[in-house]
Amino acid sequence: MTGQVATPLPRLEAAGLDAWLIRLFDAIDEANLPWLTALTRQCEAALGADLVDLVPSYTTLLVVFDPLKLDPELARRRLGEVLAGLTPDADTVGGEIRELPTWYDESVGPELALLAERAGLSVAAVIDCHSERLYRVFALGFAPGFAFMGLLDERLECPRLDTPRQRVPLGSVAVAGRQTAVYPAVTPGGWNLIGRTSARLFDRGREGFSLLRLGDRVRFVPVDRAEFERQGGDPHPMEAER
C-alpha cells in the first residue's frame, strides 16, 4: 500500500522552487494523449511570458516557470484553474502522421533475429509486425528528438540489453518493453536494434528542430537498401562491440 494510491488524480505536486508537476494519470495509455496535449497547450497559454519550460511525459506535465516573475503559489492557482476547465483535444487536433522510411536488415538491426526467435516468428513476420502499426509518441526525452512510441505488438515485447552499447548509430530503429524509438544521434543505448531509418529525427536547421512531437502518429515504412540510401541513409553496418 503506497500513500499515493489514495490521493485522487489529477493533482499538482511540488517539483522544486520553479516548477509544479501535474499528474494526470497513473498508467501509460494512448488515451492519455489528447489530455496531455491539451494540458500542455493550455498551460503555455495560462503562464505566457512567465513560462520557462514544459516537459510532458506519458502521464504527467512538468511546468517550469520563472519564480522571480510569478509567485509559485500563484502559478499553482493558475494551473489549478487550467486543470478544472480541461477538456481533451479532439482526435483531429495535432498528432501529425509521420512516415519513417526504414531499412530492416540484420546488418543494421542486430537484434532482428533475437526478436524473431523470442516471438517464434520469421524475420519477415517481425518486420511486418513492427511496420504494420501506427504508433503514438508518448514522450520525448533521453536525447534531443528521442521519441518514446508505443504500443508495440505484444509478440515483439523484449527487455533492454543487459549491457548497453557504447555507440548506437544514428537513425537506429529500436524496441524495448512495449515501446519503439529511433536514435536521433549517436549515443550509448540499451534498446534492441532492428533496422535503420533515413529520416532525420533531430535537425537544428529545421523549424521546430524535432521531427516528432508528443501525440504524433508514426508509421515505419519498410524500404530496401537502395531506397534507404537514395533517401540519404547511412548503410554502414554496426561497428563491432569491444
Add this chain to the structure above:
Amino acid sequence: MTAAVSGLSVRRAGPLALLQDAGRFGVRQLGVTQGGPADPHAWAWANRLVGNPWGAAALEITVGGIELVAERGLTVAVAGADLGATLDGEALPGWRPVAIREGQVLAFAQPLNGLRAYLAVVGGFRAEPVLGSVACVVREGLGGHDGLGHKLAAGDSLRVGEEAGRAVPPREAPEAERPDYRGAARLALLPGAQIGEFRGASLFDAFNAAWRVDDRADRMGVRLTGPLLHCRVTSMISEGIGLGAVQVPPDGQPIALLNDRQTIGGYPRLGALTPLAAGRLAQCLPGQEVRLVAVARERALADYRRFRAAFA
C-alpha cells in the same frame, strides 16, 4: 552589439572548459536539456564584476589545466573555485576585474578550493546561439564556442566583442559572497511528492547523515554515498525532472541531477535542491562531505530572490 573578434586562444586544453550562458530554455519538450552554469552564483559574479548583464556567456573551467593566450587587451574576472589561476606565471586574484594585455598567458592549474571557476570578459564571449543559447552541452552536441557542443581544445579560439578591453570600475566581490568550498556543504532541499514513500529511518538518514560526493559526478548529476535509503516506490513511469532533483534509484544511493540531466526520468525523488544548493554541490570534489537540509519553499524563494536581485 559590436563585431566579434578573436579574444583568447587555447594553448593547452584542460579536462573540461565549456562556454555557458544562462541555459537553453523552451526546448525541453523536445528532449533538449537545460545546460548553463553548474554554479550560477559564481558564474553570475564573474559576469557582474566586468559589468555584464545576467545571461552573458562565460567560460566554465572545471578542475583546471587550461592555458589561454590573450589575442588582444581584455578585461576579465575569475570567480568561483580557486584553480590556482596565474597571469604570466603570477597569481591572478579572483573575484575582481583584471586587465590583461595582448600576448599574456592566463593559466589554471588545479583545484585548491572548489571545482569550477568562471572566466568572464567585458561584453561576454561570443558564439552563435543554438536553439536560442550558447550553453555548451557535450552529450547533445549543442552550443559552445563552435555550436557543436565541443569542449575547448588546443588551438581553439574564443571570440569576444570589440569592447572586451574596456576598463571597468575596480571592485571586489564582498567576502560574504566568496564561499569556502572546502567546508562541509549544507544543501537546501525542497521536499518532493514522493518524500512520504521513504521509510522513516531512511528519511531520518537522508537529513542527518553525512553524505559523501562520489567520483561519479559530472554536469548531469552527482552521486552521493552514505546510508542506504529505502523507498516503497522503486521505479515510476518516466516524468519531467527539474534542476536539482534528488533521485534515489533502487541501489539506495541518491543522485542530485544538475544542468545537463536527461529531461525525463523514472526514479522516486526526495525532492529538489534549490538552484543555489545545486550550484554549491557542483563545487564539491569527490570525497567531500555534504548534508541535506530540508527547507520551506518560502525560505528558498526569499534566498533566491535576494541572490537574483543583485544581478538585475
